[in-house]
Amino acid sequence: QKEVEQNSGPLSVPEGAIASLNCTYSDRGSQSFFWYRQYSGKSPELIMFIYSNGDKEDGRFTAQLNKASQYVSLLIRDSQPSDSATYLCAVNSGTSGTYKYIFGTGTRLKVLA
Amino acid sequence: KAGVTQTPRYLIKTRGQQVTLSCSPISGHRSVSWYQQTPGQGLQFLFEYFSETQRNKGNFPGRFSGRQFSNSRSEMNVSTLELGDSALYLCASRGGPSDTQYFGPGTRLTVL
Numbered sequence: 001q002k003e004v005e006q007n008s009g010p011l012s013v014p015e016g017a018i019a020s021l022n023c024t025y026s027d028r029g030s031q032s033f034f035w036y037r038q039y040s041g042k043s044p045e046l047i048m049f050i051y052s053n054g055d056k057e058d059g060r061f062t063a064q065l066n067k068a069s070q071y072v073s074l075l076i077r078d079s080q081p082s083d084s085a086t087y088l089c090a091v092n093s094g095t096s097g098t099y100k101y102i103f104g105t106g107t108r109l110k111v112l113a
Numbered sequence: 114k115a116g117v118t119q120t121p122r123y124l125i126k127t128r129g130q131q132v133t134l135s136c137s138p139i140s141g142h143r144s145v146s147w148y149q150q151t152p153g154q155g156l157q158f159l160f161e162y163f164s165e166t167q168r169n170k171g172n173f174p175g176r177f178s179g180r181q182f183s184n185s186r187s188e189m190n191v192s193t194l195e196l197g198d199s200a201l202y203l204c205a206s207r208g209g210p211s212d213t214q215y216f217g218p219g220t221r222l223t224v225l
Contacts, residue, residue, distance in 0.1 A: 101158075
């Protein structure tokens with residue numbers, strides 16, 4: 001089992017719709033969770049992070065964390081064509097002093113105008 | 114606050130040569146990680162340096178090595194280049210109260 005799993009997509013949504021991206025992780029001791037957006041040929045850009053169970057909202061983005069079920073999701077409201085990119089889920093996993101980031105393979109999102 | 118910088122941005126080498134890439138982290142960040150990204154393999158972790166010591170290591174051959182200096186700047190070296198080493202090499206700086214990782218713009222390496 002991969003440590004961080006994401007559906008590779010592509011996930012296609014019409015402009016203005018809600019895009020829902022999901023990620024599951026295997027290490028129950030994982031402490032923090034991150035979403036990055038990566039445009040083709042560019043480096044990943046941090047969108048948001050979440051530590052606690054529940055929802056965290058930032059503009060059109062909402063991260064949701066459920067530690068009991070070991071999943072984290074990212075909702076993008078009012079999706080725009082400019083949101084078309086690959087979204088990487090990352091989990092900060094390990095023990096104190098040895099935390100390391102583990103990335104999923106990413107979900108490609110296509111927002112159709 | 115300045116972001117993560119990487120030099121050079123683009124590099125073309127031939128098989129058998131070696132290459133050194135440089136990364137300057139965000140001021141105050143002591144952790145620097147290196148990743149290789151290719152279309153087929155996604156983001157692959159190479160290694161992480163913290164306070165001049167390698168703290169974590171991925172599954173790459175010994176041709177890939179790195180180091181970190183006392184000012185937290187890091188270099189990555191690849192010796193005896195192979196065609197398969199063509200990739201985007203990303204450096205990421207990590208720190209702050211949220212221990213968040215930020216990526217540099219990357220170095221695009223092409224091996225001919």
